Amino acid sequence: MSVLFAAQAASNVSLSYSAERCCLLEALLIDVRQAFRTIEYVLVPNSRTVNAQALAIGRSRHVRLYGGFVFHPLIGVDSLIFALLHETGHHLAPGPRFASDPMLACDCAADCWAITNGVRTLRHCSGRAFDLQKALNEITIIAGSSEVREPPRKARKRPSRAHQCWAANWRDRRMRLSGARKLEVAERCYIWSS
């Protein structure tokens, strides 16, 4: 996750620290902690970083939610649940791992887990579900303003079909998650092709 070169919420975006939002977050965190007991969920409210992060510290497993994302006025409950499940998926999803960190599942595996096993477990434990399409629309808006630039189309290397990972390209990722393209886990994470 971008920490050193993080994408921060723009200065003209006022983060929504309303009591309603705080109660919602608290309730959500109680539910995910109950559903996934091995993961430690940490809220970092005074950060303006627009992201969430899965992190393995020694043998303990953490999910960190940054204020710029969870208090962003454009982010609703569906995006929050999707983010929590995606980050949890980095720890619990089977399949390929990040080349540079074998403790974490790569993004495509985490996404697949989030919308299958993850949401099933959460629904079973707390009755919560989410609207994936709504979550993708909300994240698309804030991802579009991210400071990290995608490489120009011509400069992109086309990896071989077997190793193609779609998680690094938000447009492709969104299409696969919404069912417009086949959702499959790539053999290797995109970090390999860097």
Next chain:
Amino acid sequence: MGALIPIGGGADAEIKDKLNKRFSGQNLTNLKNARNTGGEDLFDGSHHLHRVAWRLRCYPTKTYNHNAKGKWFYFLHETLPAADDGTGVTTADAIKAVLDQATDPNGTITAVVFDAQEDPNAPCHYVHPSNDDPGILVGNTYNLILVCPAPLSNDTEPDPDQASDADPGEEPLPAAAARRKSGKKANKPGVAKRKPFAAKRKGVKVARARRAKKRRTTKKR
């Protein structure tokens, strides 16, 4: 690593990827061997992190909409040597202590996994859990997590590639092992190599000429 929005991978991902590759597997063994034979300790008190990072090619090289490389060298050269989490040990020295142990030719460390986390309440950049006891050892792997109070500042610095930037006693460093191209299959014994396209075309031409000659001879008869 493990971000919700990893668009383009980001400079963080690129740096982490390079550091993790440089300090694991054969590349780490090569660094240990070089230290054993050449005698240069890359992480002693006289070496500078920004110069070592430049020599090891551990810096962002991709195109971003900001000068990621310049910010990275400034961070290593100016920010980390001045960062002290209250333990009396600077963050630059804490990082050097971990990497010094990892590259010890007689040590048992097989990999260092780098990561970063943001904590706006942190007094400065420091190594988790603290600079005087940096890194977490899990088996033979060191987990080096940098806690950051905020993203990097916009200050930049040029590449430390001048003679004046050199650290005392520099020796040539082993090159990083080349990455195997994705999708390229190794030549297995007993499996025929595919003919290159030109050779294939030549073969087709020869076969065509042979068939034409045969047709001519049968017509004559």
